[in-house]
Amino acid sequence: MKLELERQEFLKAWQTAVKFANTKTTKESVSGVMIHASDDAVILEATDLKTSIRCKAKGVNVIEPGSAVVPASVFGEMLKKLSSDDLVLEVSSSRGLLNAGSNKMRFPVIAADEFPKIPESSGAENICEVPAMILGKIIAEGSAAASQPQDFPKYLGTCLIRTSEGSIMAVSTDGKRLSLSKSPCEALKDEDILLPAPALKELGKTLSSNYGENDTVKILADGSTAWFGLDDVEFSIRRVEASFPKFERILNDDVKTSLRASVGDLISSLERVDIIAKSNPGHIMAMSLNPSGEINITARAPELGTTSETLQASIEGENMQLGFNVSYFMDGLKALGAGEASIEFSDVEGQARMKRTEGDDFLYMLMPARLSQMDAMTDEENADFNAGPQDIPETEPQEPQEDSGNTETDAPF
Secondary structure (H helix, E strand, O other), rough: OOEEEHHHHHHHHHHHHHOOOOOOOOOOOEEEEEEEOOOOEEEEEOOOOOOOEEOOOOOEEEEEEEEEEEEEEHHHHHHHHHHOOEEEEEOOOOOOEEEEOOOEEEEEOHHHOOOOOOOOOOOEEEEEEEEEHHHHHHHHHOOOOOOOOOOOOOHHHHEEEEEOEEEEEEEEEEEOOEEEEEOEEEEEOOOOEEHHHHHHHHHHHHHHOOOOOEEEEEEEOOOOOEEEEEEOOOEEEEOOOOOOOOHHHHOOOOOOOOEEEEHHHHHHHHHHHHHEEEHOOEEEEEEEEEEOOEEEEEEEEEEOOEEEEEEEEEEEEEEEEEEHHHHHHHHHHHHHHOOOEEEOOOOOOEEEEEEEOOOOEEEEEEOOEOHHHHHHOOOOHHHHOOOHHHHOOOOOOOOOOOOOEEEEEOOOO
């Protein structure tokens, strides 16, 4: 195989493909990228055995066709750092040679027949078509509540793609929170496709960063795999064999207190509160809502101290004090995006629901945490926070209160 490469153009396809190679494995055949050059096209393939990609590379002139698996890390790093844009790649037997003017690199390659066979979509059923930017958006929003993939049961590390007549949605949950995003689409079939969240998130990032509003993704599926195809690239993700919870059962409209506030202001406050909160056992903050229009957020960590934030918002309903995991709360706000958040609270042990103030295309539901004695400020701390700087007395440090522990309220699933 011998190829003339225009570096910048070829690098675009290479960087898309290499994200799906398993560079951390000792299995060499999946730690590289397959280059298959024919007279008609050059195709790059990569896989980690669960997620695969097949994409067409541009900026290539095929002098001699052929196929080989090129090491992802070494070859890719060299591509990024070379100053020359005109390259020649030659592969013969078990070695490759990259010629870039004054720079030459020799490296080992793997025979093409050792590369795993990537699933073909030719026999799969067409499920729906959706703009790439829209699909990237609903994947990012809908996967926000997925947990680490090693958690059990299996659905915790997944995201459900559901198509029905005229719509597509993405949903994830870790048992304590749920994220749901939906959009109209040309759905040809009602289908539930359960996929690993890390792979789907990587797909979402690729769609959002590499494709525009005129690019359309065709979703196909069979019993074991889902494919996401565009003109020059096709992603395949192995389906997860598990049952996703009947999440519709736990969604309700009970509201005792609601607020509207700037997403940016809330995130900024929580990032400061998190400096202390991340060191307490449950990563917990206490949030007090006052219908006068004031939110007070506090966090305590016995060895670090106490922090308090007050910000203004539009609040209706009852006075309420709740506990939340700070990271979980921020995840919802970040998925919500810029603008104004509408947050509804059912009660101190019921679900909180974040939405956009306009439209019903996104929902983030979060269960509160039970506040412990440790989360309540001491009389001395209350005096300090309610006094001006000149009024704060010099006192001996107090022993921290006994920690009765933070616990999450009952998970909805």
